Amino acid sequence: MPRARMSGKAVIVTGAAAGIGRATARLLAACGAHVVLADLDGDRAAEAAAELGPRHIAFAVDVASKSSLAAMFAACREAFGRIDVLVNNAGRTDQRGLPLLDHDRSSFEAVLSVNLSGAAMAGRMALAHMAGEEGAGEGGAIVNVASGAAFRALPLRGSYSASKAGVLGLTRALADEARAHGVRVNAVAPGFVHTDLVGALIAAGRLDPAEAAAKIPLGRIGRPEEIAEVIAFLAGPAASRVSGAILAADGGSQAFGGSRPPAAVEVAAVAPAEAATTIVIGDGFGETCAGTFWNDDARVVWLPSDVATDGLVLRSALDEQLRRHGGIAAIVDASGAPAGEAGLLPALTRRFEVARAAGHVLCGQRYGAFVSFIDGATLAGAAEAAAYRDAAGMLVKTLACEWAAKGVRANAVAGAPGEGACQTLHFLAGPQASYCTGSVVEVGGEVDVR
Template identity: 40%
Template sequence: MNAPTTALITGGAQGIGAKAANTLASRGWRIIVADLNEGPAKDLAEELNRQYPVGSAHLGFGVDVADEVSVDSLHAAVADETARIDGLVNCAGNILRQPAEALDIAQWRRLLDIHLTGSMLMAKTFYPMLKAARGSIVNIGSVGSTLGLPGRTAYATAKTGMLGLTRTLAVEWGRHGIRVNAVAPGYVNTEMVRSGLRNGTLSETALIGRTPLGRLAEPEEIASVIAFLLSPDASFVHGELIKIDGGLTIDGTFS
């Protein structure tokens, strides 16, 4: 019996990562949930085992993607369970809201380490397993990959950097059959966005008014595009950024 296709999702215990885990599991994937919070990662894996059992158990692990030792430990644990990774979703992320002139550089470094260094560490460390499977990577960009985001300098910088990482890995690793793409969500109904609405950094009225579809995205809508990019249906999609923003970044209305 063939082993199920396996996806490793960082930041997988909440938000878009958790929805990607559920969506892929519902389509027959085996899911490895990796999150800074090990307990919720294991809890989600158990829930997936109840709802979407596959030949091998869904698993949950703790990892700090910004720490090389932690990523190496995750790799060792995953390698004990499978010889290949068919999909890697680099979903781990955080947000820092400060004006540029008051930016805490230690927090700046931490955010860039989680988003950029973490995505690179995961890709590099799991490269042999991705190569064995001729697997696929999906990185998470943002509307911040296209637009300046006042008060979120570190976040916009990190998300813009994800494009360079995605494109360069795509050029280097395409010859090995590893596809690398990114998605750029707009404003999604997640805790990260809701926290911005609560503290006044974001205005829901302004966001909806700026988005041609007139609403926030739901996490499931982002997860569905991630699942497409990992699937055989996207077998010749490579080095691309797919915007999932309800039209926000193409609207040139100034009235």
């Protein structure tokens, strides 16, 4: 997938002086955007902006202050005449390592005022600017930076976990509210990433980087640039129909639930240059997705749903493509439930057979990505469809944890078979999603592009 085309767009990135925010500002600037690098540390933000060149400005902002946020948006509009994207990245944590009962009100509020209520204020202000008076604005995108801590409790970091869990709810609710105005709202949930915050935990002796990496299925702590790629996707035109999505970029941490550490990661093979082939399986929506890949001038092989009815037939077909092309970059399963079948068991069995055949190829070559589209609309009954989606999603998460040691990523997209789902499948299949595995992305109602 080519990088986002953001030429002429005006973007605000909070927490832009370092880490994920700085990497995001750098990437979006490289994509052609005008960037406001906003941070509590105005001097560091100014240094970062100067590195990017004269098309970009810095702004000292306290995201916990409504007046400071208002001044930030005004500065963006004054400099660039518009506001197209807000990246809500500013965040803080309590470094003392105390249980919640030992926190006082001020320390608790200090974290939530930045991570949650500050994000909410900034999001509402951005929506007001993007929607315009009486809904006459040009639309836009808001990307909230949550955390893997949003999915599970972190003892001695309770206020941080609570604040980031709130960001997930904020994202979904604001997406519903903003959809009518042509504004998309999504979130990325990073795991451990080499940032100043993580560096402070390591320096304080509260995080052992080797121990942390050993608990991550991909076997390593992420890089800020990898999270920036996810943010750029969600902010840009490649995700023009995606809203309300939460995309985990944590090396599989959120998916892993084993009582033992994940298997040690083997030395992954280096994909040869000619291994840019993507295989898309499935009629109808699968053909549509294949067309999206073809539009990028990539080498794409489309296989009909019929080949997925027999695992041995599919495995033979995939082996043939491997021999023909010398390597497979990604396999996208959009085959759906078997034709004429409305049963839960046949639908899940097909998922298993396709995954097993794909794993044989990808794990054998020790690189690549597997992405599954989970619909369930063909099943008889809402209960069966819900059971299918949850079971199929957990199947993909399990594959991600088992295949990570082989250098293979596995993700899924769940929702209606529309353009937003197709765009997300495309991203997850590509190299820009290098730290995403074990993620099941719920793609909801789509946004009318203005």
